[in-house]
Amino acid sequence: MSDKSAIVTGASGFLGRQVLKAFDRSNWSVKGTGFSRADGTTILKVDLGNAAEVTKILDEYKPQVVVHCAAEKSPDRVDKDPEGTRAINIETPRSLAKLCAERSILLIYISTDYVFSGKVGEAPYETEAATGPSNLYGQTKLDGEHAVLSEFKAAGKEGFGVVLRVPVLYGPAQSNSESAVNVLMDTVQKAQQNGAKINMDHWALRYPTNTEDVGRVCKDVAARHLGESDRASLPQILQFSSEDKYTKYEMCQLFGEIMGLPIDRIEPNTEGNDPNVTVQRPYDCHLSTKALKDLGIDVSTQDFVGWWRREVRAFRK
Numbered sequence: 001m002s003d004k005s006a007i008v009t010g011a012s013g014f015l016g017r018q019v020l021k022a023f024d025r026s027n028w029s030v031k032g033t034g035f036s037r038a039d040g041t042t043i044l045k046v047d048l049g050n051a052a053e054v055t056k057i058l059d060e061y062k063p064q065v066v067v068h069c070a071a072e073k074s075p076d077r078v079d080k081d082p083e084g085t086r087a088i089n090i091e092t093p094r095s096l097a098k099l100c101a102e103r104s105i106l107l108i109y110i111s112t113d114y115v116f117s118g119k120v121g122e123a124p125y126e127t128e129a130a131t132g133p134s135n136l137y138g139q140t141k142l143d144g145e146h147a148v149l150s151e152f153k154a155a156g157k158e159g160f161g162v163v164l165r166v167p168v169l170y171g172p173a174q175s176n177s178e179s180a181v182n183v184l185m186d187t188v189q190k191a192q193q194n195g196a197k198i199n200m201d202h203w204a205l206r207y208p209t210n211t212e213d214v215g216r217v218c219k220d221v222a223a224r225h226l227g228e229s230d231r232a233s234l235p236q237i238l239q240f241s242s243e244d245k246y247t248k249y250e251m252c253q254l255f256g257e258i259m260g261l262p263i264d265r266i267e268p269n270t271e272g273n274d275p276n277v278t279v280q281r282p283y284d285c286h287l288s289t290k291a292l293k294d295l296g297i298d299v300s301t302q303d304f305v306g307w308w309r310r311e312v313r314a315f316r317k
């Protein structure tokens with residue numbers, strides 16, 4: 001029986017599955033929660049909007065750490081259901097933070113590089129840089145950060161709430177549509193069929209980061225915080241990112257090369273933002289990993305090209 005215990009919310013999701021694995025591999029006693037995809041055994045079904053259900057699992061499993069991955073991340077669903085999104089992205093982490101603070105449980109809240117505006121010339125962003133989300137998803141995640149940190153502060157438990165910001169993610173998926181990066185593999189395949197040309201962004205810079213690496217970093221942050229007697233002295237906001245830099249079009253070029261498929265039906269779009277449009281897309285939200293490095297946490301990542309070459313080779317076998 002391990003002396004270290006954790007709960008991972010959103011463990012049926014794209015990132016949560018790898019976070020769960022990372023703790024499990026390091027012999028933590030770990031339980032995952034999900035909702036529509038929960039199997040009831042490895043992953044418990046918990047409606048995180050229901051405080052009684054959350055209280056029950058916290059009191060039954062008594063984790064030292066909760067990694068909160070559950071959220072609404074699809075921009076389409078966010079825009080279609082702003083109230084539902086605010087509930088899961090802001091009110092759920094707020095009530096989870098309150099329950100964790102009352103029990104002195106460390107809460108790692110997964111956030112996003114989209115809390116920054118990504119305007120040309122601003123990146124890389126340090127943890128304390130001014131935020132300014134350019135869309136509703138980023139705003140709800142930023143409000144979720146504030147909700148978490150203010151609940152711990154109000155309870156006099158600063159140092160038990162930690163925000164971990166990450167950029168766009170790729171990695172093992174149940175279907176490519178789970179990730180804005182993996183889905184470009186499908187785009188390259190679709191581009192082999194006859195039909196209209198596919199317009200692909202070749203302006204905004206992305207730093208695709210592997211979910212397995214994020215899982216390992218969550219586990220390292222948890223261990224670092226649990227081992228610290230003066231937790232309030234540790235930074236409350238951390239950022240993790242790969243240094244691999246691509247536009248979406250460049251990712252399509254790479255996937256085409258790896259799969260041996262032409263991409264001439266995919267058109268690079270270098271237009272960038274229309275200055276007359278109110279909602280501007282981030283150009284570059286590159287996250288500095290300095291705060292993690294200062295804590296002594298390994299920020300190395302898997303190589304993007306190498307990972308995809310292995311993935312395609314394994315798929316073909």
Ligand SMILES: NC(=O)c1ccc[n+]([C@@H]2O[C@H](COP(=O)([O-])OP(=O)(O)OC[C@H]3O[C@@H](n4cnc5c(N)ncnc54)[C@H](OP(=O)(O)O)[C@@H]3O)[C@@H](O)[C@H]2O)c1
Nearest residue numbers: 010012013014015034035036037048070071112167168169
């Ligand atoms: N994916 C990215 O590129 C990316 C980039 C930056 C930051 N992030 C952040 O990383 C975190 C994980 O994202 P992801 O890509 O893994 O998302 P995901 O694949 O959509 O998974 C979302 C998870 O949340 C659970 N969930 C949703 N509503 C719930 C509710 N009411 N009660 C309980 N569980 C609920 C889902 O459970 P069921 O599916 O079982 O219903 C699922 O396990 C999020 O906080 C996201 O903001 C993601």
